[in-house]
Amino acid sequence: MEEIKDYLAGIILTILLALTAKAVSTYIPMHIISASVFALILGMLLNPIIKEIYIFNKGIKFVSKKILKTGIVLMGLTLSFSQVLSVGGYSLIVMTFTLMTAFGGGYLVGRLFNMNWKLSSLISAGTGVCGGSAIAAVAPTIEAENSDIAYAISATFIFDILMVILFPIAGRYLGMSDLGFGLWAGTAVNDTSSVVAAGYAFSDAAGSFAVIVKLTRTLSIVPIVMIFSIINARENRRLGIKENEQHEKVSIRNIFPYFILLFLVMVAVKSTGIISADLSNNIASISKFMMVMALGAIGLTTNFNEVSDSGIKPLFHGFIISSLVVIVSFTVQMFIGQL
Template sequence: MNKIKNYIPGILLTIVFALLGKLLSGFIPHGLISPSVFGLLLGMIFNPYIANNKSLTGGIKFVAKKVLKIAIILMGVSLNIYQVAEVGKYSLFVMCFTLFTAFFFGHLLGKAFHMNWKLSSLISAGTGICGGSAIASIAPTIEAENSDVAYAISATFIFDIVMVILFPIAGKYFGMSDLGYGLWAGTAVNDTSSVVAAGYAFSEAAGNFAIIVKLTRTLSIVPVVLIFSVINSKTKHNKESAKKVDVKAIFPWFILLFLVVVGINSTGIIPATTAINITKLSKFLMIMSLSAIGLSTNFKEMSKSGFLPMVHGFIISLLVVIVSFCVQYFVGQI
């Protein structure tokens, strides 16, 4: 009981920062910058003032680690396994190319830039899957530092801001159909809020399709997390022990619960109003978690990574945009 009481001040602080994040995001047109990004940035700004306050650190750490996983589990209510069938095999075909591009070239660039493999992987995941949600899901699996999480989210959201402005202009210039543009935005823009902004800036139909593609793309979190569980296990052990991977020890059980929630939601037994409220709760808990990560991140320590990770994120994001467009072009969708 005393341990829980010790967590309360830190938890309350993350709630305050989450509310501030939502407030600030409301002032930005089309939700261009998500509340999670604001929460993260605000936390980083205030980190020097609370870093040595022991009455806060316990609760902040709890939110950054435990509440984050709860947020991811509840996120399953916003997804449905039938969405994969709804968007069709074609969108999955495009996603295979964009995911391969993000992780393959992300790995090569990470090595070329002599980057920490965890930071490089987080940037690739944020670019290839779904921005902050993917980064937050994979981070505990590979035991990434909070500074890596903060840098990865920063690298992806800056590119998203540019894309929200340029995507509708490019789509109209190329004379894309609502379907083609929705697939392009849904597979190439990172954060969900940015996909919404870019999609509906083109047309309502394109926006609706982009959201379906984006939610389906989010499902790839599951296999990617499992793959990184094995990779992280092998990096922590020598070659001999790595051959005998303890699946129970490395399996990210919160992802299994995430799948259970997705499955339950797919049956339709969860009322629409309830699902909407749970989704809102999930998003708020995610903002709290990223605020906690920001509060745990020292900007000076993060800056030691240098400018190259930002370049890494920009190049990978640009490659994903180009690959998504080219795949659709060659199969006649554009």
């Protein structure tokens, strides 16, 4: 019972924040800024106050991690395999080019800025795959410094904040379809929470498509971590550095995003036809509200001043690579006719 009390205050706070964000968003013409974006921004504004009140900490952390993934898993009950496979197939084409851009461009920009390869690689991983999750997975593999991890997360996060606001506006201005926008957001926006916010700010259908694309993209974290493990070992040998016997070995079990499997299980259940349309719509509403809660929680744990103090070079690096990925994703879609 005591454990539940430890989490309750933070959970209630994120529920209230989500309700407030949804209420505020209804007053915005054409829903240009969604409840998810408002929850994120309100959370960041409240961070200086809330971070000093420790009773909220456990619940906020729980919502930012577990509730977001639970919301995505539940969303599987609103989709069929035919939708997932069609969107996932297109995303693989676009994703091939965006990953090449993130890592190839990241390497060149890193050399141009004379940045250490570990920091440059972390920014590329965050931009190309899935934001902070990819950075967290790659960092121990290449034995990155804590400062490099902080800089990389800051560089990708600031761009994500801008994209959550600007992507839906740009998508409407360009007259993009729901599928086209979902592909664009899912392949070009970094963190999963930001993809959710940007996708659903455009439309419910675009949000669903964006999440499918993002989950497909997240799976690339496994081979990428393995590749960087090899690169780091070769770099250590080149520099004459002995392998640290206590260095944690790469474990597929530790880095594999298992919630994606649960998402696919829910899609399989939906594909059987046993979930009625009304129930599916209700689940979709619950799923979206959980995501708004999670984005509010992420905002509550983010101090914008600390993020903005991370230095100029990593921010420029992240901005350049993220911009290139956005352009490449849009251009590839023009050629495959999915805009």
